Structures are given as C-alpha cells and as structure tokens.
Amino acid sequence: MPISRDKSRSTYVFEFDRVVNGGRIRIRKRLPKAWSAAQADEFDRKESAKLYATANGLGVEDRLIIDAVSIYIAERATQLKQGENVSREIDLVRWAFEGKRISALPEVCRDVMQNSGRSRYGKDMAPATIRARIRYLVAACRYAWKYHGFGTADPGARVITPQVRNERRVYIDRREMLKIARKIKNRKVRRVVRIAFYSGMRLGEILSARVEGGRWHLDDTKNGEPRIVPIHPRVWTAAHNTSRKPAKITVQSYFREAARALGHKDLHFHDLRHSAASEMINNDIDLYTVGAVLGHKDQRSTARYSHLATRSLDLAIKKIGQKSPATQRKKAA
Known part of the structure; x- marks a missing residue:
C-alpha cells in the first residue's frame, strides 16, 4: 500500500514505486499533519490515478x-x-x-x-x-x-514576482518621537507610541504583552517563539497602566496623522522599532544583543542596521595589534 505512517513525525507518507508503460516512477510525499487516514487514502487513489494517466499519455483535467x-x-x-x-x-x-x-x-x-x-x-x-x-x-x-492532483506540473514554475527591497532606513530620535506623541490627542495611543520607541516591540506585541516582574512577556511573536523584553524606566508607568489598550487600526491612524502633520510623510509606526534599534546601536550595543531585544530569529534581519555601527567598527579596528589585557597582566606579574 503506498500510504504509510511516519510515527516520529505523526504524518502519513505517500510512496509510489511502479513500472508503468515501460518506465519506473518513484514518488514520495509527506502529507499534511492534520490529515486523517481517510484523507490520506483518498489522496493515494487520486495521486496514483494521476501518475498512471500521465505515464500513459492521458491528460489531467485543468481545474479552476x-x-x-x-x-x-x-x-x-x-x-x-x-x-x-x-x-x-x-x-x-x-x-x-x-x-x-x-x-x-x-x-x-x-x-x-x-x-x-x-x-x-x-x-x-x-x-x-x-x-x-x-x-x-x-x-x-x-x-x-x-x-x-490539480495538473501534472508545478503551476508556479513560470510565475514572476516583483522585486522588493524591504530594508527601510527611516529612523527618528527621542525628540522627534516625543513631538509626534504630543501631537496625538488620544492618551492610550500616546502611551503605545512611547512604549514602541523604548522597547523595539512590534505593535501587535505591545497590544498583547503581559507585564510580570518588571518585564514584558510575549507569548506569541512573529517568529513563533516567546520573548521577554525589559521595561525601560521612562515607560514604567505606561507599561503598568491597566486601562484597555487601543485597537491596532486606531494606533496606526493616529500615528500616521500626527507624523504627516509634522512633515514625516513616509514614517510608519513600525519605524519606531527601527528607531529603537538605531538608538541601541548608536550607544554601542552590539548587533547580536540588538537582535535578541528585537526578537530576530535570523541574524540577517539585524544586519540591516550594521551600517549604523560605525563607532563599534572604529573601536574594533583600533583593537587590531593591541596586546590583550591578559598578556599585560602576565608581564606585570
């Protein structure tokens, strides 16, 4: 039977190994975890029929x-x-x-x-x-x-997608952030704006974060892993405010309106996250730590800020050829 059970991964596996019309066909597919035995058997029937039809030169229906x-x-x-x-x-x-x-x-x-x-x-x-x-x-x-069994060939093989450069480099400093916050009449939104700048959290994370032991606890993040973010002293009171948080669209709307009023036409709420990263790097925090604060699973995401770390690079270059502190201590001894 072409369907077997992979107990280690809790999935069904379809395997087809036949000689059809003088040629051997070998196919192995791991089926979705959520599929039942009945769904796996149905897939077996349809996929086997499709493979036989293709091998015998028969067409497969072009579905919608x-x-x-x-x-x-x-x-x-x-x-x-x-x-x-x-x-x-x-x-x-x-x-x-x-x-x-x-x-x-x-x-x-x-x-x-x-x-x-x-x-x-x-x-x-x-x-x-x-x-x-x-x-x-x-x-x-x-x-x-x-x-x-929708077709015999990969339907996306010839699809072309637009080229995208997502490495936005729009940063504001604390003074500009406060100007925008003061322009916003809604107090709850003002709090969210300040928290975003002083934490680097995404908007969705701010709205769902739990405060425990002086830290934000994020159970559900973009990369699927929980995260803990320390609370900056400047937003300690805002973080512990128990009033109901505003809706996501409300925050975005107020922020966009205030930013445009101050001449920041291309500034998005998410740029507060980039600005937090910029502030850390400009204060000599290494990229690895910045990535940990932001919750980057892949360090390539943090690499977009590497051009800001000029002071760290200068210090690193000056270290070349210098004697290590350990060597100096040995000589002194």
Whole structure:
C-alpha cells in the first residue's frame, strides 16, 4: 500500500514505486499533519490515478484556480498563524483569477502585478503587498497540485514576482518621537507610541504583552517563539497602566496623522522599532544583543542596521595589534 505512517513525525507518507508503460516512477510525499487516514487514502487513489494517466499519455483535467484557493483556505490556511490575513489578501485579487484555469496562473499573476492599482491611501500599491498576494495565490495552487492532483506540473514554475527591497532606513530620535506623541490627542495611543520607541516591540506585541516582574512577556511573536523584553524606566508607568489598550487600526491612524502633520510623510509606526534599534546601536550595543531585544530569529534581519555601527567598527579596528589585557597582566606579574 503506498500510504504509510511516519510515527516520529505523526504524518502519513505517500510512496509510489511502479513500472508503468515501460518506465519506473518513484514518488514520495509527506502529507499534511492534520490529515486523517481517510484523507490520506483518498489522496493515494487520486495521486496514483494521476501518475498512471500521465505515464500513459492521458491528460489531467485543468481545474479552476478558485477551486484550488477554496481547498487551500479550508485545509491549510487555518493552520497558519496569519491564516485570516492570507484568506483576505487572496480574496483581494479574486478579480484576476475568477473563472481562470490553473494553467493560466502565470498570466493571472502578471495581471496582478500590472493592474493592482492604488491602495486605500491613494498611493501606488507597494511592491511588497503585490508580491505577498502573488505568493499566497501561488501557494494555494501548489498545494492543490501537490495534494489534490490539480495538473501534472508545478503551476508556479513560470510565475514572476516583483522585486522588493524591504530594508527601510527611516529612523527618528527621542525628540522627534516625543513631538509626534504630543501631537496625538488620544492618551492610550500616546502611551503605545512611547512604549514602541523604548522597547523595539512590534505593535501587535505591545497590544498583547503581559507585564510580570518588571518585564514584558510575549507569548506569541512573529517568529513563533516567546520573548521577554525589559521595561525601560521612562515607560514604567505606561507599561503598568491597566486601562484597555487601543485597537491596532486606531494606533496606526493616529500615528500616521500626527507624523504627516509634522512633515514625516513616509514614517510608519513600525519605524519606531527601527528607531529603537538605531538608538541601541548608536550607544554601542552590539548587533547580536540588538537582535535578541528585537526578537530576530535570523541574524540577517539585524544586519540591516550594521551600517549604523560605525563607532563599534572604529573601536574594533583600533583593537587590531593591541596586546590583550591578559598578556599585560602576565608581564606585570
């Protein structure tokens, strides 16, 4: 039987090893963890039939993209941390794939790139937003291809996504942060702005953080791991305020309005996080520690701030050729 159980990973595995029409076909796929035995058996029947049909030169039905999306949202998106956002973003490009076949995915994605229009703020849609929507759509079609026999070839193989440079370098100092905070009439939002600058936490993290023992405790972070962030003395009172926290969209709206009023047209709330990193680096905190404070799982995320560490680099260069303190102590002894 092509279906077996991998007990160490708690998943079913599909294996196909047959000689069909004079040629040997070997396929091995690990199935999603959430699948039941019945789902694994159904996949076995459909996938085996597809492999036999392909080997015998018979075509596989070219299914609709919307069917692939429906399967992906029902089976996979619900398991993702950002599942609701994925479903919403895919729905925003429904106009491009409605009624289209999965073989037309490259053309559909090209249409999304060229005709996504403007955001609700009147600006051209950000390349990062367009790329994310294309990637979600491709992921949905690949899932349906891999696990439900939608086509014989990878539907995303010819898809082109826009090039994106996400390394934003917009920083403000404490004085500018306070100007923006004072411009905001909502006290709760002002507190959140100050906390963001003095902690480097993301907005969602600030709104969900628990205060225990003089630290913020984050149970659910972007990288999926819990994190503890010390509370800066300047926001100690704000951190321990027990009033209800404002909604995310409320914070973003007030911050954007205040920043624009002060001439910071391209400043986003998330740039307070970058500004916190800038403040630490400018005060000679090493990149590794900065990454730990920000909760970066991959040090490449912290590397975007390396250009700020000029003083640390100067000190490092001056250390070359100097005798170590241990050597000096030995000579003194």
